[in-house]
Amino acid sequence: MRPWFPETLVQPVRKQPGSPNSHSPETEAGRRIMKTRVKICGLTRVSDIKAAVASGADAIGLVFYEPSPRAVTIEQAEVLARHIPAFVSLVGLFVNPPEAQVRDVLKRIPLDLLQFHGDESAGFCAQFERRWIKAVRVQQAGQIEKAFSDYYLASGLLVDAWDPVRFGGTGQSFNWDLIPPERTLPLILAGGLSSDNVFDAVKKVRPWAVDVSGGVEKSKGIKDIEKMSEFIKEAHRV
Numbered sequence: 001m002r003p004w005f006p007e008t009l010v011q012p013v014r015k016q017p018g019s020p021n022s023h024s025p026e027t028e029a030g031r032r033i034m035k036t037r038v039k040i041c042g043l044t045r046v047s048d049i050k051a052a053v054a055s056g057a058d059a060i061g062l063v064f065y066e067p068s069p070r071a072v073t074i075e076q077a078e079v080l081a082r083h084i085p086a087f088v089s090l091v092g093l094f095v096n097p098p099e100a101q102v103r104d105v106l107k108r109i110p111l112d113l114l115q116f117h118g119d120e121s122a123g124f125c126a127q128f129e130r131r132w133i134k135a136v137r138v139q140q141a142g143q144i145e146k147a148f149s150d151y152y153l154a155s156g157l158l159v160d161a162w163d164p165v166r167f168g169g170t171g172q173s174f175n176w177d178l179i180p181p182e183r184t185l186p187l188i189l190a191g192g193l194s195s196d197n198v199f200d201a202v203k204k205v206r207p208w209a210v211d212v213s214g215g216v217e218k219s220k221g222i223k224d225i226e227k228m229s230e231f232i233k234e235a236h237r238v
């Protein structure tokens, strides 16, 4: 298994002969230099997008899954997308979508990344000529290792809590001990994160990025400016 690590993003640090790779996140140098990326998901208002960007969000997620209380229409998304500045990524979240739905959204919304949060196959995810990440709803040991292999063409693997009814956005966390330390793709940690636990989560899991929805809301689909700002501060404090 070829471990994934963004070596180009880490300042080269001279390595002592015989010491571990100084570019690894497990080393002191890696720890000092890595900044955990933050995605805020499920925004429905321009004012929330502006606040998330001003707080330092690296990515904004729009939900194209109708049963979600955070879902937006293509028309709403067109307006929201105009407020995403350069160097902030716009992510479109789908759950088991018909192929035509993804294509319709892509025709009108300048998405940087597709997030597939259902039971989509790797072949399905890879057909849109757009970078994509795959969510795994973690229930048992070994599932994440298998997903690293099944979805090796993804730009990242998102790990979220499993729920018998809902596909995500549940506000529930899961057992982080099930996350393997060896990773072949950038790992995005999600599920029940908030400013209360994101520091511990980043410290323990050392993810490439964190993704939050419910933990920074006032009510479903309505974000709380203070909570977003506090969340990003805490994620970067590690």
Ligand SMILES: O=C(O)c1ccccc1N[C@@H]1O[C@H](COP(=O)(O)O)[C@@H](O)[C@H]1O
Residues within 6 Å of the ligand: 041, 042, 061, 063, 065, 068, 069, 070, 093, 095, 117, 158, 160, 167, 168, 169, 170, 171, 172, 190, 191, 192, 193, 211, 212, 213, 214, 215
């Ligand atoms: O946000 C939603 O409504 C949603 C609906 C269906 C699938 C995924 C959804 N959101 C994603 O779920 C995780 C965890 O969210 P939370 O922080 O626990 O509320 C996150 O990756 C969202 O992008």
